[in-house]
Amino acid sequence: MELTVSQVAKFISGKLEGDGSAPVYGVAKIEDAHEGEVTFISNPKYAKFIDSSSASAIIVGMDFPATDKTIIRTENPYVAFLRVLRYFHPQKEMLEEGIHSSAVIDPSVFVGDDTRIGAGVVIGKNSVIGKNCRIFPNVVIGEDVQVGDNTLIYANVTLREQVHIGRNVIIHSGTIIGSDGFGFAREGDIYHKIPQVGIVIVEDDVEIGANCTIDRATLGQTIIRKGVKLDNLIQVAHNVDIGENTVIAAQSGIAGSTKLGKNGIVGGQVGIVGHIEIGDYVTIAAQSGVSKPLASKTVVFGYPARPIMQAKREEAALRKLPDLLKRISELEDKIRRMEKE
Known part of the structure; x- marks a missing residue:
C-alpha cells in the first residue's frame, strides 16, 4: 500500500505544511522513522527528535512550533496517527472459516x-x-x-x-x-x-x-x-x-x-x-x-x-529527614558543650 503525504493529510483531515508529493509506505516511531514513513509527536518530550528525523511527514498538534520539516497539523496527533497505523497494518484474519474439527x-x-x-x-x-x-x-x-x-x-x-x-x-x-x-x-x-x-x-x-x-x-x-x-x-x-x-x-x-x-x-x-x-x-x-x-x-x-500535591510535599520532606536528624544531633551536642562551659 502506498499513499502520498497529501493523501495522508486528507485521510486524517489534517493541515499539511511542506512537501505533499512524497510517497508514504508505512509508519514508525519518531526515533526510528525513515524516508517513506509517517510518524507523530503528541508528547512534547519527543520534540527533540524532529531535527534528526528522516520521516516523510510528522503528525503534530495544532500549536506545534513552525519547522522546516514536512508536518501535518491535527487536533489529536495520537488518534490521527492511529488511523494511519490501521491503514498500513489492517487486522489480518488468523482463523480459518467455520468450526475446527477438534472443537x-x-x-x-x-x-x-x-x-x-x-x-x-x-x-x-x-x-x-x-x-x-x-x-x-x-x-x-x-x-x-x-x-x-x-x-x-x-x-x-x-x-x-x-x-x-x-x-x-x-x-x-x-x-x-x-x-x-x-x-x-x-x-x-x-x-x-x-x-x-x-x-x-x-x-x-x-x-x-x-x-x-x-x-x-x-x-x-x-x-x-x-x-x-x-x-x-x-x-x-x-x-x-x-x-x-x-x-x-x-x-x-x-x-x-x-x-x-x-x-x-x-x-x-x-x-x-x-x-x-x-x-x-x-x-x-x-x-x-x-x-x-x-x-x-x-x-x-x-x-x-x-x-498528589500533598503526597509529593510529604515525600520531599521525608527525603530531608536524615539531614535534619543529623543537624538536630549536632545542635544537641553543641548545647551540651555550652552547658558545660
Whole structure:
C-alpha cells in the first residue's frame, strides 16, 4: 500500500505544511522513522527528535512550533496517527472459516453467522456465541455463557458458567473470567468456603489484557462496564463494579465489593481495598494504596493514597529527614558543650 503525504493529510483531515508529493509506505516511531514513513509527536518530550528525523511527514498538534520539516497539523496527533497505523497494518484474519474439527461444542450451543472457532475449543451447554466472533484455540467456555457479536477471544481464555460478555469485546490469552471469589466464613480456626453463586457481566467495547482474573460475585454481579480497558495481570474481586471508560494498568488489584466510577485512570501496581466507592474521573497514580473512599475528580498518590500535591510535599520532606536528624544531633551536642562551659 502506498499513499502520498497529501493523501495522508486528507485521510486524517489534517493541515499539511511542506512537501505533499512524497510517497508514504508505512509508519514508525519518531526515533526510528525513515524516508517513506509517517510518524507523530503528541508528547512534547519527543520534540527533540524532529531535527534528526528522516520521516516523510510528522503528525503534530495544532500549536506545534513552525519547522522546516514536512508536518501535518491535527487536533489529536495520537488518534490521527492511529488511523494511519490501521491503514498500513489492517487486522489480518488468523482463523480459518467455520468450526475446527477438534472443537467440542455441546449440541445445545448457538453459534452466530461468520463466527470462527479454533482447535481444541470447548463450549458447554446452552451457551450463545454471537455472530462474527473469533474464538482461538483451547478456549474453554462453560455452560449458559453469552458472548456478544464481534468479540475476539484469544487462546487459552476461560469463561466459566453464566458469564455474560458483550459486543466488540477483546479478551487476551490466559485470562479467566468467572472464577470463584475469595469468600470464606471463619469458625474458630476453620475457614468454611462461601458458595460463589453470582455472575460476571462484561459490557460492550471492553478490552481485557492477558492473564487477568475476574471473579464471579458471591451474590449478584461483578460488572465491567462499557468501554473499560484492563491491562495485563489485573485482579478484579467478587462484586466489584468498574465504571464506564475506566482504564487500569498492569498488576493492579481491586478487592471485593468496591465500586469505581466512570472515566477513571488507575496506574500500575495499585491496590484498592474492598467495600469502598471511588468517584468519577479519579486518577490514582502508580503503586498507590487506596484504603478509603475517593471523591470525584480526585488525583491521588502514595500509601496511603492522598492528594498528589500533598503526597509529593510529604515525600520531599521525608527525603530531608536524615539531614535534619543529623543537624538536630549536632545542635544537641553543641548545647551540651555550652552547658558545660
